[in-house]
Amino acid sequence: MSVEERVFIAGAGPVGMVAAANLVRYGIPVTVFEAGAKLSGESRASTFHPSTLDMLDDLGFAKPLIETGLVAPRFQYRTRQDGIIGAFDFAAIADATRHPYRLQNEQFKLTRIILDKLKDNPNFKIEFGKEVAGVEQDSDSVTVSFANGAAAETRSGRWLIGADGASSAIRHGLNIEFEGFTWPERFLVVSTPFDFYSVIPGLDSVSYVADPEQWYFLLQIPGMWRVMFPIAADMSDEAAMAPDYAQASLRRVVPEVANFEVLHTTLYRVHQRVAKTYRNGRAFLAGDAAHINNPLGGMGMNGGIHDAINLTERLAMVVKGGAPDEELDRYDRQRRQVTVEYVQSQTIKNKQNLEARTEEDRVRFRDEMQRASEDPVLARQYLMRVSMFASLKRAAELG
Numbered sequence: 082m083s084v085e086e087r088v089f090i091a092g093a094g095p096v097g098m099v100a101a102a103n104l105v106r107y108g109i110p111v112t113v114f115e116a117g118a119k120l121s122g123e124s125r126a127s128t129f130h131p132s133t134l135d136m137l138d139d140l141g142f143a144k145p146l147i148e149t150g151l152v153a154p155r156f157q158y159r160t161r162q163d164g165i166i167g168a169f170d171f172a173a174i175a176d177a178t179r180h181p182y183r184l185q186n187e188q189f190k191l192t193r194i195i196l197d198k199l200k201d202n203p204n205f206k207i208e209f210g211k212e213v214a215g216v217e218q219d220s221d222s223v224t225v226s227f228a229n230g231a232a233a234e235t236r237s238g239r240w241l242i243g244a245d246g247a248s249s250a251i252r253h254g255l256n257i258e259f260e261g262f263t264w265p266e267r268f269l270v271v272s273t274p275f276d277f278y279s280v281i282p283g284l285d286s287v288s289y290v291a292d293p294e295q296w297y298f299l300l301q302i303p304g305m306w307r308v309m310f311p312i313a314a315d316m317s318d319e320a321a322m323a324p325d326y327a328q329a330s331l332r333r334v335v336p337e338v339a340n341f342e343v344l345h346t347t348l349y350r351v352h353q354r355v356a357k358t359y360r361n362g363r364a365f366l367a368g369d370a371a372h373i374n375n376p377l378g379g380m381g382m383n384g385g386i387h388d389a390i391n392l393t394e395r396l397a398m399v400v401k402g403g404a405p406d407e408e409l410d411r412y413d414r415q416r417r418q419v420t421v422e423y424v425q426s427q428t429i430k431n432k433q434n435l436e437a438r439t440e441e442d443r444v445r446f447r448d449e450m451q452r453a454s455e456d457p458v459l460a461r462q463y464l465m466r467v468s469m470f471a472s473l474k475r476a477a478e479l480g
């Protein structure tokens with residue numbers, strides 16, 4: 082079978098599509114295999130951090146994303162007992178970014194923007210209804226096979242990026258362990274157009290509220306708010322998804338409203354896992370295929386886009402610039418390490434802070450947030466960390 086002179090990408094989520102766009106920018110031919118019949122319209126990630134917006138801007142995607150999204154220059158932490166305990170303004174890092182704000186917009190808008198821009202480029206191909214099911218490789222090519230109707234077909238390319246999400250067939254095919262754990266509770270996201278500003282004084286469009294009984298997270302996106310609650314392990318999925326339960330949960334936020342308009346309710350299982358390696362020969366893992374974490378702090382997709390840029394910059398150096406193969410090992414070394422050090426540790430800490438059950442933990446969190454938001458040096462450090470610039474700096478230092 083002939084080898085196509087292309088980079089194959091499994092998965093047309095935000096990570097696969099950003100990887101495709103950056104390779105095409107370098108004039109490298111790409112084929113994206115997407116299992117679905119079209120781009121996913123699922124509403125999952127909705128936070129784009131400043132560091133990611135800077136990268137998307139270099140590719141020409143930030144402007145249309147910002148035009149349809151909601152700019153959030155501030156975010157805040159509260160506890161149910163104490164009210165606001167810390168508020169942060171991205172203006173404090175305006176010298177480090179062209180986008181000193183979080184952008185709240187759904188991830189599916191990004192993939193649509195990218196497809197629209199790439200679809201007529203001769204170096205870009207996307208094949209829908211192609212679920213990659215198997216992968217094999219030798220010293221100069223990677224061969225993929227497909228599930229379902231395309232089962233008889235195999236295709237060989239030069240390199241493969243597995244951006245096929247948390248259940249990655251590429252990761253399984255390469256026998257790469259997905260180390261970590263699954264939280265006992267699930268997360269419920271309730272979307273409502275209710276105007277929380279009218280009843281919660283001083284509310285920012287991103288607000289994390291700690292409560293030992295039931296913490297929650299309020300996040301505004303265009304046209305609605307998403308409110309996230311933990312669901313205890315002993316509650317059934319049916320009970321958690323019942324309309325009455327969504328109403329009762331929202332009444333914990335605003336007790337005086339009898340009936341909220343609810344647009345969507347979604348229940349998620351939550352994991353903290355990192356693949357044992359991000360590289361196996363000519364195949365790589367990126368995004369959720371390589372790491373998953375709880376959504377508090379909005380780091381999953383953002384970290385995945387950072388993977389996509391790091392990896393494709395190195396692939397371009399090897400494919401176009403004649404850099405040695407070892408250049409690609411730096412992708413695994415840098416991105417895997419910062420996923421563990423920053424994304425995993427920060428998202429676990431975010432969850433533990435919000436659910437703090439003892440008085441000692443609650444006071445520690447309150448004092449830490451107060452100190453960080455009142456001291457300009459600490460505030461800047463904190464903002465650099467949560468907007469993921471610190472992880473990019475650390476990755477670069479890893480060499």
Ligand SMILES: Cc1cc2nc3c(=O)[nH]c(=O)nc-3n(C[C@H](O)[C@H](O)[C@H](O)COP(=O)(O)OP(=O)(O)OC[C@H]3O[C@@H](n4cnc5c(N)ncnc54)[C@H](O)[C@@H]3O)c2cc1C
Nearest residue numbers: 092094095096116126127128213246368369379381382383
């Ligand atoms: C409630 C919730 C809120 C979140 N909020 C945020 C947030 O605000 N910010 C943030 O950064 N992250 C957030 N995340 C995480 C974010 O959604 C993921 O990290 C992100 O979707 C990962 O992108 P991806 O491209 O790696 O994978 P996916 O988005 O899962 O895309 C994978 C693609 O691959 C396709 N595919 C799957 N298997 C195959 C196969 N075998 N062959 C070919 N194609 C295949 C799928 O159809 C899909 O199109 C949130 C997650 C949840 C659940």
